[in-house]
Amino acid sequence: MSNIAVTDAAALPTVAKPFLTRLGTGFFNRLVIIVPYLWLLFFFLIPFVIVFKISLSQTAIAMPPYTPVLDFRDGVSGFFSGFRDLNFDNYVWLTQDALYFKAYITSVVIAAISTVLTLIVGYPIAYGMARAPATIRPTLLMLVILPFWTSFLIRVYAWIGILKPEGLLNQLLLSLHLINQPLVILNTYTAIFIGIVYSYLPFMVLPLYSSLEKMDYSLIEAAKDLGCPPTSAFWKITFPLSLPGVIAGCLLVFIPAVGEFVIPDLLGGSQTLMIGKTLWNEFFANRDWPVSSAVAVILLLLLTVPIMLFQQAQAKAQEQGK
Amino acid sequence: MNSWSRFNVTSIVLGFAFLYLPIVLLIVFSFNESKLVTVWGGFSTKWYVSLFHNQGLMDATWVTARVGVISATVATVLGTLAALTLTRYTRFRGRVLFSGMVFAPLVMPEVITGLSLLLLFVAVGLDRGFLTVTLAHITLTMCFVAVVVQSRLVSFDRSLEEAAMDLGATPAKTFFQITLPVILPAIVSGWMLAFTLSLDDLVIASFTSGPGATTLPMKIYSQVRLGVTPEINAACTILIAVVAVGVIVASIANKRREVQRQLDERAAQRG
Amino acid sequence: MKSLGSIRRDFAPWNDPSAKPYIQFDSVTKKFGDFTAVNNLSLTIFEREFFALLGASGCGKSTLLRMLAGFEEPTSGRILLDGQDLRGIPPYRRPVNMMFQSYALFPHMTVENNIAFGLKQEGMPKSDIEKRVAEMLKLVKLEQFAKRKPHQLSGGQRQRVALARSVAKRPKVLLLDEPLGALDKKLREETQFELMDLQQELGLTFVVVTHDQEEAMTMADRIAIMDKGEVMQVATPAEVYEAPASRFVAHFVGNVNMFEGKVAERAANTTRITGATGAQIVVENSTESKAGSDIVFAIRPEKIKVSSKKPTDAVNALEGEVYDVAYLGDMTVYHIRLDDGQIIRASALNAARVTEDPLTWNDRAWVSFRPDAGVVLAR
Numbered sequence: 001m002s003n004i005a006v007t008d009a010a011a012l013p014t015v016a017k018p019f020l021t022r023l024g025t026g027f028f029n030r031l032v033i034i035v036p037y038l039w040l041l042f043f044f045l046i047p048f049v050i051v052f053k054i055s056l057s058q059t060a061i062a063m064p065p066y067t068p069v070l071d072f073r074d075g076v077s078g079f080f081s082g083f084r085d086l087n088f089d090n091y092v093w094l095t096q097d098a099l100y101f102k103a104y105i106t107s108v109v110i111a112a113i114s115t116v117l118t119l120i121v122g123y124p125i126a127y128g129m130a131r132a133p134a135t136i137r138p139t140l141l142m143l144v145i146l147p148f149w150t151s152f153l154i155r156v157y158a159w160i161g162i163l164k165p166e167g168l169l170n171q172l173l174l175s176l177h178l179i180n181q182p183l184v185i186l187n188t189y190t191a192i193f194i195g196i197v198y199s200y201l202p203f204m205v206l207p208l209y210s211s212l213e214k215m216d217y218s219l220i221e222a223a224k225d226l227g228c229p230p231t232s233a234f235w236k237i238t239f240p241l242s243l244p245g246v247i248a249g250c251l252l253v254f255i256p257a258v259g260e261f262v263i264p265d266l267l268g269g270s271q272t273l274m275i276g277k278t279l280w281n282e283f284f285a286n287r288d289w290p291v292s293s294a295v296a297v298i299l300l301l302l303l304t305v306p307i308m309l310f311q312q313a314q315a316k317a318q319e320q321g322k
Numbered sequence: 323m324n325s326w327s328r329f330n331v332t333s334i335v336l337g338f339a340f341l342y343l344p345i346v347l348l349i350v351f352s353f354n355e356s357k358l359v360t361v362w363g364g365f366s367t368k369w370y371v372s373l374f375h376n377q378g379l380m381d382a383t384w385v386t387a388r389v390g391v392i393s394a395t396v397a398t399v400l401g402t403l404a405a406l407t408l409t410r411y412t413r414f415r416g417r418v419l420f421s422g423m424v425f426a427p428l429v430m431p432e433v434i435t436g437l438s439l440l441l442l443f444v445a446v447g448l449d450r451g452f453l454t455v456t457l458a459h460i461t462l463t464m465c466f467v468a469v470v471v472q473s474r475l476v477s478f479d480r481s482l483e484e485a486a487m488d489l490g491a492t493p494a495k496t497f498f499q500i501t502l503p504v505i506l507p508a509i510v511s512g513w514m515l516a517f518t519l520s521l522d523d524l525v526i527a528s529f530t531s532g533p534g535a536t537t538l539p540m541k542i543y544s545q546v547r548l549g550v551t552p553e554i555n556a557a558c559t560i561l562i563a564v565v566a567v568g569v570i571v572a573s574i575a576n577k578r579r580e581v582q583r584q585l586d587e588r589a590a591q592r593g
Numbered sequence: 594m595k596s597l598g599s600i601r602r603d604f605a606p607w608n609d610p611s612a613k614p615y616i617q618f619d620s621v622t623k624k625f626g627d628f629t630a631v632n633n634l635s636l637t638i639f640e641r642e643f644f645a646l647l648g649a650s651g652c653g654k655s656t657l658l659r660m661l662a663g664f665e666e667p668t669s670g671r672i673l674l675d676g677q678d679l680r681g682i683p684p685y686r687r688p689v690n691m692m693f694q695s696y697a698l699f700p701h702m703t704v705e706n707n708i709a710f711g712l713k714q715e716g717m718p719k720s721d722i723e724k725r726v727a728e729m730l731k732l733v734k735l736e737q738f739a740k741r742k743p744h745q746l747s748g749g750q751r752q753r754v755a756l757a758r759s760v761a762k763r764p765k766v767l768l769l770d771e772p773l774g775a776l777d778k779k780l781r782e783e784t785q786f787e788l789m790d791l792q793q794e795l796g797l798t799f800v801v802v803t804h805d806q807e808e809a810m811t812m813a814d815r816i817a818i819m820d821k822g823e824v825m826q827v828a829t830p831a832e833v834y835e836a837p838a839s840r841f842v843a844h845f846v847g848n849v850n851m852f853e854g855k856v857a858e859r860a861a862n863t864t865r866i867t868g869a870t871g872a873q874i875v876v877e878n879s880t881e882s883k884a885g886s887d888i889v890f891a892i893r894p895e896k897i898k899v900s901s902k903k904p905t906d907a908v909n910a911l912e913g914e915v916y917d918v919a920y921l922g923d924m925t926v927y928h929i930r931l932d933d934g935q936i937i938r939a940s941a942l943n944a945a946r947v948t949e950d951p952l953t954w955n956d957r958a959w960v961s962f963r964p965d966a967g968v969v970l971a972r
Contacts, residue, residue, distance in 0.1 A: 028494065033411060033420075036404035036464065040423040043461040047438030050445050121340070124333030131330050140334065142573050147341050149515075149565050151522040153539050153546075154558040158344035161351065161550050168347060201341060252429060259431020261525055266546065276433045283437065283529075293441065296434045303431070311425045484664055485697035487684045489711030489762065503701045586745040 048300070055090055055293035066289045090294035100278065100295065104302065107275040110189065111257035114196035118204045118253050119246065121197055126208035126245075127238075130215070141209070148202040156195055156266050163191050163267070187269025195263035200256070204249040211245030212238070244313070251310040255303055275299055345562065352555035369556040379557060382541040385452065386521060389537060393459035394516035400460065401467025401516070402509055408468065409475040427465040435462060436529030443530060450532030458530040459523065463516035470515060474508035507576075514572065518565055604814060606639040614673075615640040615798055616661070616766060621670035623656050623822075630656040632822035633670070643792050643799045645813035647806060647845075653822040654802045658768050661800065663687045675765060685714070690764035694771040696755035698743040704754050705730070705739040711762045729757040732791070749780050756788075760795060767792075769801040773808060785811045806846050810834070818842050834893075840970055843891045850897070850937050852890040853972065859884050863964055866890055870933035875908050877965040892967030897939035899927050900959050901952060907961035913937070915956045929958050 057066040094100045129140045147155060162168045163186040170182040185191050215238065223233040239246075261276035268274065275295065282292040352370075356363025373379060404424055411417070427435060439458045440450070448454055482504065486496040502509075524539040531537060538561070545554055606612035616638040623631040631653045638644045646654040659665045660672060663684030672679045679687065690711065698707055705726050712722045730736045733753035743751055752775070759767055772788065773781045789812050792799050803809050809816050810830040818825045818833065818841075825845075826838040837843035840851070854868040859878070866874045866888065874890055904910055916936060917928035922943070929937045937960050952958055 028497075029411070032403050033407045033414060036400045036407060036424075036468075037416070037420055039400055039461070039464070040404075040420070043439065043442070043457065044423050044427060045419075047442040050441045051434075051438045054441055121337070124329075125337035128330035128332075128334040128337070131327070132334065138577065142569075143338060144341070146566065146569060147345065149518050149569050150345065150562045151539065151558070151565075153522065153524050153542060154348070154561060155344065157542070157546050157550070157554070157558065158348040160546070162344060162347065164550075198340070198344070201337075205337075255429040256431055259433050261431075261433050262543075276431055279433045279437065280525075289441070292437060296437050299431065300434055307426055307429060310429055311422055314425045315421065479695060479697065481693045481695050481697040482699060484662075484684070485691070485693055485758075486699070486710065487664075488662055488687075488689075488691045489758070490685045490714030491710070492685055495714070500699060504699075583744055586742075590745050590747045590750070 051293045051296050054290055055297045056087060057290045057293075058089070090290050091298075093291065094294055094298065099273070100275075103273045103275045103278045104298065106273050107258050107260075108302070110192060110196070110274065111254050111260075114193050114200070114257055115250050115254045117193060118197045118200055119250060122201055122204035122208055122249065123246075125201075126205045126212055129205070129209050130212035131217075137213070144202050144205050144209070152199060153262060155199055156262050159191070159195055159198065159267060160186065163194070186267065187271065189268070189272060191267040191269075192264055192272060192274075195267045196253070196257050196260065199263065200253040203252040207248035207252065208242060208245040211242045211248075215241050244317075248310075248313050248317075251306055251313065255306050255310065258303060259299055348555055349559045349562065352552060352559040354552050354555075357552065369552040370560075373553055373556050373560075376553070378536075379538070379541055382536050382538045385535055386538040389452065389456050389459060389527075389535075390517045390520040393456045393463060393520045394513050396456075397460045397464035397516045398467050398509060398513045401464040401512055402471050402505075404464060404468040405471035405475055408472050409478075424465050424468050427462055428469065432523075432525035433529075436526040439526065440529040450530060450535075452531075452535040455527050455531045455535055455537065458526050459516075459520040462523070462526060463519045466519060467509075467512035467516050470512040471505060471508050474505050478505065511572070514568065521561070521565070604641070606642070607637075607815060612639055613676075614638070615642070615675060616800070617671075617673040618657070619671040619673065621657075621660065621667045621672060623653070623660060623665060624668045629822055631660070631667075634822065634824055636817060636824060636827065638798065638800060640798055641796055643789065643812055643814045644801070645809035645816045646800065646802045646819060647804070647809040647816050648819035649804060649845075652819040654819050655770060656822075657819075658691070658770055658800065658802050661766070662689055662691045662768055688764055689766040689768060690759040690762055691768040691770065692755050692759040692772050694774055696743075696751050696775075698751060698754055698758070700743055703740050703742055704735060704746070707743070707754055708758045708761050711758065715762065725761055729761050732760075733757045748775055748777075749784070752776060752784065756791070760791075760797065763795075764797065766798045766800060769799060771803055772801060773805075774803075781808070782811075788812060810846075818845060820845075836968055837891065837970070840889055840891070840972075843968075843970065848894050848938055848940075849891050850894065852892075852935070854888060854890065856884050856886050856888055864969065866969070868933070868935075870935065872911055872931070872933060875964050876967060876969060887972040889970045889972050890967055891970055892962060894926065894938045894940040895924075895942075896962055896966035897937065898961045899929065899939045899941060899952060900961065901950070901956060903959050904961045908964050910959050910961040911937075912957070912959055915952050915954055915958050918953060927952065927958070929960050931960070 165182040259276040264274040355366035486500045614637040618636040817827045854866045857867040858865040913929040913931035916930040919926040
């Protein structure tokens with residue numbers, strides 16, 4: 001055996017650090033943590049600070065179109081001195097214009113309704129998948145995930161051709177004589193609901209499926225054995241046990257849906273009001289960066305609670321995984 | 323029991339019809355002879371031909387592919403490190419903040435992420451273009467990679483690493499010879515996910531991209547706003563085909579490995 | 594084989610005051626936060642010994658093993674191997690190898706690469722590695738499986754690969770963490786004997802952690818019985834069984850009947866005990882318990898004779914009623930409810946195929962035992 005190696009190691013300081021025995025030396029450990037940490041700090045957290053700061057600036061016809069200009073080239077002191085010229089005018093403006101208030105409310109309501117609709121559509125699918133023979137389950141799972149891999153934009157676009165007045169849906173309904181004149185669906189809230197349910201369905205089905213699949217079917221059999229009819233067994237056993245999946249799925253749909261841009265823009269038309277679209281227009285059409293920053297800050301505050309709920313659920317799932 | 327399984331089959335069939343019908347229709351009408359997308363005028367591949375003569379679209383495709391490959395590769399490295407941090411180091415200062423920063427981008431509305439990144443780039447004086455889109459996509463997709471790799475690491479048997487060290491491998495050797503090869507499939511699927519996310523992204527790219535760095539989704543979006551055309555259908559079909567073939571091939575290969583594995587295991591138990 | 598057996602019979606360094614200890618745990622304590630896994634434990638293991646750490650889960654036996662391997666450092670105390678303090682030496686520099694409970698075979702490497710892994714880390718020349726791997730494959734009879742991956746092997750084969758991999762480096766000590774835990778009963782019994790032969794053949798020191806008392810009794814030269822981070826007794830299997838040091842050990846290993854009582858009278862060679870309910874028991878002097886002290890008399894079921902009539906020659910005979918009978922094939926277990934209410938477990942070997950007039954439920958019965966059949970323990 002390697003006697004030399006042993007003597008070598010004995011020469012180490014007698015008070016050994018526990019990390020020596022774990023995977024990695026101190027340097028290696030720190031590198032693993034520091035690199036992604038710094039990256040996320042710089043590209044995720046600091047941008048929010050900047051958004052907040054610019055939301056307190058004034059609009060200006062210049063490039064960049066706001067004053068005081070935020071410029072890190074003056075060093076950190078320049079960054080802080082800029083704060084003196086800031087004020088809450090943009091937020092006051094947001095409260096005075098009913099348009100923004102309406103946009104926030106509409107977004108939340110649309111997102112909430114769509115989340116419930118997605119749950120109603122997604123639950124039977126997830127349930128059916130979880131009860132499918134074990135051999136075809138992986139295939140079904142792949143079929144649910146596959147649309148998620150294809151472009152979001154394309155999937156939303158596909159509905160334009162279906163929903164428009166001379167579109168495929170109306171053609172079908174007319175030829176079946178179910179309706180006499182084309183339904184107006186495109187450019188309405190209905191189209192937005194359809195778009196959100198369709199686009200976010202995999203996000204709902206996957207967590208539901210994974211909590212339903214884990215469930216022991218003998219629980220249902222036990223309930224039936226004890227005299228519980230199937231429907232009631234579902235509501236008393238299956239559904240409560242799938243609640244973690246329901247919560248995760250709803251958050252995964254609700255949070256991004258509130259700030260959704262592509263769906264209201266392409267399917268909702270110019271009349272519909274959603275905050276993501278408002279922000280986009282404020283930024284690209286009006287070039288009002290401070291106001292769009294203020295819109296973003298409020299939107300973020302609005303989503304703080306659901307996002308924290310989501311993170312808690314994630315952390316819990318992570319713990320259980322261990 | 324019987325009625326329940328009939329209910330199950332029905333809901334699966336309806337669900338998948340809902341998921342796939344719009345995509346199928348889009349593909350079908352990309353082969354439409356007529357310029358009207360909703361009226362069938364006979365089979366034709368002429369839109370695909372005209373697609374390849376559309377220089378703008380071709381340029382955008384090239385930009386998107388490069389952004390995708392670069393950002394997915396960097397994001398895979400960063401995301402894997404982040405996953406290691408999340409699973410291995412349960413106690414360090416700022417861990418709560420760190421896990422928050424990993425999970426939040428998964429649900430953050432894209433308009434917020436896009437706007438905030440743009441404002442960052444302007445503040446540090448970085449000209450918008452290829453580099454900024456790539457940086458933005460790295461930030462977004464590394465979090466998805468982290469989640470994919472992390473879920474594999476959670477089920478990773480730590481005694482494999484202990485065994486390697488017990489047999490004389492240093493921590494670094496243990497990582498590269500044991501840990502990395504074992505979690506490699508998760509890292510590969512993390513890369514694929516990052517690549518497709520980058521390929522699909524419209525909102526963040528619109529905020530962070532500049533002249534000369536128009537991505538394919540941006541190009542498609544600007545044309546979609548002008549109306550539905552068979553040419554876009556054709557472009558979409560190609561995009562879907564590329565991704566679908568990739569995913570299907572990967573999962574079939576995976577499945578085959580899995581089946582082979584099960585056969586081997588059964589044979590080993592018998593033998 | 595016979596010569597190995599005789600070596601084993603004469604092997605008792607723990608009785609030799611001049612023998613040099615090989616592994617020493619010196620007042621070792623290990624804490625995980627508030628939880629004390631190992632509490633001020635001292636233990637000595639000798640070279641070439643087959644040593645077993647036996648205890649229920651959470652008793653600290655695995656922690657002890659992991660400290661020896663270097664995956665945990667003691668909170669206080671020292672661990673010496675061959676006279677050298679192991680503190681601060683990382684696992685990859687310790688001359689001990691471990692066989693893991695889960696086997697921890699590298700799934701992406703073939704059997705031969707798994708076995709060669711440790712040798713490659715050592716920088717052994719390629720030709721030597723090949724030779725050693727071939728030797729190891731032969732040792733565990735897996736020559737034709739060299740190119741297979743772990744998942745292509747059965748449980749027993751995997752266990753043997755893990756074993757070959759951990760002994761390939763010729764470690765000073767081989768640590769085995771529940772080595773047979775994942776095998777079914779029959780294979781486990783076979784493998785126990787294989788492990789013993791292997792240990793003799795290689796002349797290594799084995800430290801095995803197990804919760805299976807039969808496994809420990811079969812294989813080990815000595816057993817340390819652990820509970821709550823402390824060693825309750827270290828002794829040979831026979832001593833542990835026949836002369837347990839405490840009620841815990843007596844209960845933990847095998848079945849036992851306990852009579853609580855007081856020492857009534859101490860004569861030259863025998864002690865008379867009065868049971869809590871008045872029964873009188875005479876036992877050989879095995880402790881220094883003074884008259885009047887509270888004690889427990891522990892006796893194994895197979896040392897108790899059951900009969901339908903009062904035995905004429907027995908010193909100790911108590912009357913009762915058959916409460917339960919369990920026929921197990923090789924033996925029959927009786928539960929006798931004594932007239933004072935205590936239930937006694939007695940087992941009788943079924944030496945003959947047919948017993949005339951066997952005892953059955955509710956029969957009157959007598960239990961009897963010799964004065965030297967049990968031990969007196971402090972209460």
